[in-house]
Amino acid sequence: MATQVVMPKLSPTMEEGQLSRWLKKEGDKVSMGEPLAEIDTDKATMEMQSLANGVLLKILVNEGESAPLGDPIAIVGAEGEDISNLIGPKKSAKEEAPTAKPEAEETEEREQEPKKAATAVAKPAPKEEAPRPVTTPSRDDGRQLISPIAARMAAEAGINLKSLQGSGPGGRIVKRDVEDAISSKVERIPTTPRLRAVPARSLEKGEVYAPSAYRDETVSEMRRTIAKRLVTSLGPVPHFFLTTEIDMERAADLRRAINELYPDAKVSINDVIIKVAAAALIQHPQVNASFQEKNIRYYEHADIGVAVATENGLITPVVRSADLKSLPEIGAEVRELAERARARKLKPEEYTGATFSISNLGMFGIDEFTAVINPPEGAILAIGAMAPKPVVRDGQIVVRQTMRVTMSCDHRVVDGATGAQFLQTFKQVMENPLYLFLAQ
Amino acid sequence: MAEMTMRDALNQALREELARDEAVFLMGEEVAEYQGAYKVTRGLLDEFGPKRIIDTPITELGFAGLGVGAAMAGLRPIVEFMTFNFSILATDQIINSAAKMLYMSGGQFKIPIVFRGPGGSAYQVSSQHSQALESWYAYFPGLKVVMPSTPADAKGLLKSAIRDDDPVIFIEQERMYGMKGEVPGNEDFIIPLGVAEVKREGTDATIVARSLMVPVALKAAEELEKDGVSCEVIDPRTIRPLDIDTIIDSVRKTNRVVVAEESHPFCGVGAEISAQIAERAFDYLDAPVTRVSGADVPMPYAKSLEQLALPDYEKLIQAVRKVSYLD
Secondary structure, rough: OEEEEEOOOOOOOOOOEEEEEEEOOOOEEEOOOOEEEOOOOEOOOEEEEOOOOOOEEEEOOOOOOEOOOOOOOEEEOOOOOOOOOOOOOOOOOOOOOOOOOOOOOHHHHHHHHHHHHHHHOOOOOOOOOOOOOOOOOOOOOOOEOOHHHHHHHHHHOOHHHHHHHOOHHOOOEEEHHHHHHHHHOOOOOOOOOOOOOOOOOOOOOOOOOOOOOOOOOOOOHHHHHHHHHHHHHOOOOOOOEEOOOOEOOOHHHHHHHHHHHHHHHHOHHHHHHHHHHHHHHHHOOOOOEEOOOOEEEEEOOOOOOOOOOOOOOOOOEEEEOOHOOHHHHHHHHHHHHHHHOOOOOOOOHHHHOOEEEEOOHHOOOOOOOOOOOOOOOOOEEEEEEEEEEEEEOOOOOEEEEEEEEEEEEEEOOOOOHHHHHHHHHHHHHHHHHHHOOOOO | EEEEEEHHHHHHHHHHHHHHHOEEEEEOOOOOOOOOOOOOOOOOEEEEEEEEEEEEOHHHHHHHHHHHHHOOOOOOOEEOOOOOHHHHHHHHHHHHHHOOOOHHHEEEEEEOOEEEEEOOOOOOOOOHHHOOHHHHHHHHOEEEEEEEEOHHHHHHHHHHHHHHHOOOOEEEEEHOOOOOOEEEEHHHHHOOOOOEEEEEEEOOEEEEEEOOOHHEEEEEHHHHOOOOEEEEEEOOOOOEOOHHHHHHHHHHHHHEEEOOOOOOOOOOOHHHHHHHHHHHHHHHOOOOEEOOOOOOOOOOHHHHHHHHHEEEEEHHHHHHHHOOOOO
8 A cells, every 4th residue: 555755854943844865766665764865954954764665656756846844755655556646635634744763853843743744734745936956966876076176176165065066067066166156155264355357348338237147046944944033033032232342362371271281172262252151151040041931941051052154054053061061072062063064964952952152253354243142042142353452451552362242132031231241251251261160 | 570481481490400500401302303392492402402402212211211321420311201191101210210219329329300291181182191190209209299380480490300409200281381470580590399389378278289270279269259268279389398387387277178189089199188187287177178189080082071070160169168168
């Protein structure tokens, strides 16, 4: 008896999935538990497993197309079975939408699913209007083709090849694909700006430039989620912003000293910031909080979300209980999470449920900025660049490494004074990290 | 500076070198009384007399060997082949004697000989008379191979070849004898062997072309410029020793190469250039090196087929567009 394979809920916030890659072709045998396809969710690409034995009779959603939760995406059954009645919206409203089992899914989510799937059932399987052009190479071994110069340029620019579309034969990634990717992404390291030479063309007499040509790209799952979530932030959440300037000399010295003692630790200034923020949050529990409509939730530990820029968009992996972790531990964890974030290999529980977030744009030369709170957190800290500046100390002008930070607070949870006190503590400890070793 | 045909530029080079060094002499079929089958040696018999300008019987193997012997005895012969197709008969003397004598004699016999004449296609002279043999000769250590593409290059390179103490295969092109160009007038105008020339600077694609293909490449580059593709055209001028560095510098700049040649593709000079580019500039390539060569068939006699058998500027344009991923 043939069954429909439906779009499974692979992450807590997932409402729709994009078929990234079919791992089986029509006519292939499939067995229970075997991976069928890779599905792009809002934050990561996950494998979907087959829940039945049989043959993959029909693929209903192709690579690059999206489908909402619960919608049929394929049909598995016995070879040669008549499946004409199964192609279309899911027949039985009572049939529970099966979910694939990613590594560790929270049980509460699973209870919510049958309800969600039932409501999704009524809609016919939608197809995206403009399916994204597919990168499938024409060769069977599935290798990503890339020209030597393009490979080198991509490596130097830190671009993940999997995020590139190859415009050459067989999907080969060529120089201009990497050039386009570089010009559309922010440079990781401040370098001399590479301005692209524009071919000179003098206008004919009386000619004016037509409106600029453009190209449309389908919004990726990640972009869609960022858009949706942050619209529920800056709009409804009453933000206010607090800025302070911090003397970073001692923090920089501390970092240097630790790295001298433990070269393998490779602690960065951002790791120090995370540690100090965590300590300050424990000191000011009203900031380590979340507005929950009827309640205010006060967290016992500081789970710090660290903003990471990837080719596909922004994601905040979480360092759990940062208040309890040492600097080298925090450093190693942030590095590992960031690497997996860029490779789109984070599990949902690794990028959700922070109690506070930190975003650092200092490496891009930003002096200060205001960040948007990640709902439902109570605040977020925006870190600017560290730079030597002239400051007044004891009536003298001296040069100190300074850094400006801006805290965005949710006024429903954090008042001006509360936020200011937190920031004051943060600044004091950053300027005198030895406070970290004094009694809590 | 004066404008002259390639024929006249070669004539001047011969004249100047014959005047400069008494050891230099010229021999070949019809070079003296007939003033040269293509008139390249016009007036030389009158100026230098029968001891220096010698008509030979129709026996390439014989007079090539004679030339090698003369070189071993201290003279500096210039041996003309009416076309290089006929040199095939002389290859034993060219390859086994001229190329190897210096090496095999432990340096005791240098062979300062120049074998010159037209090579490649002409106008409907068919299979046996249209062969491009440069890769044959370039194969052998001990030979230098030179192919000019302009009157100035022809003069400067021929003078260098005559002054060179090694055997030089100097391949001209019958279809280019009438080509006009500016040539420097001074008698010491020399172009050193083994140095390529960038005939046209560009940034988007490199075309390596020699001899007959140089004007074709320049025309293709002109057309491509209209589409915003800026081509760099490199003329190696000397095939062996090859100035690969100039070519590699260009590939580093443009990341893509097309080699244009009228010879057959298999084991041609284009294949050698491709291999060397792959070895030295692999990391700079955005596309595989592409050759536009003559068809892999004996040259047809019919005019229409002969045209199809040779690369034209449209085939070059297509190749450049392909390596630029433009279509």
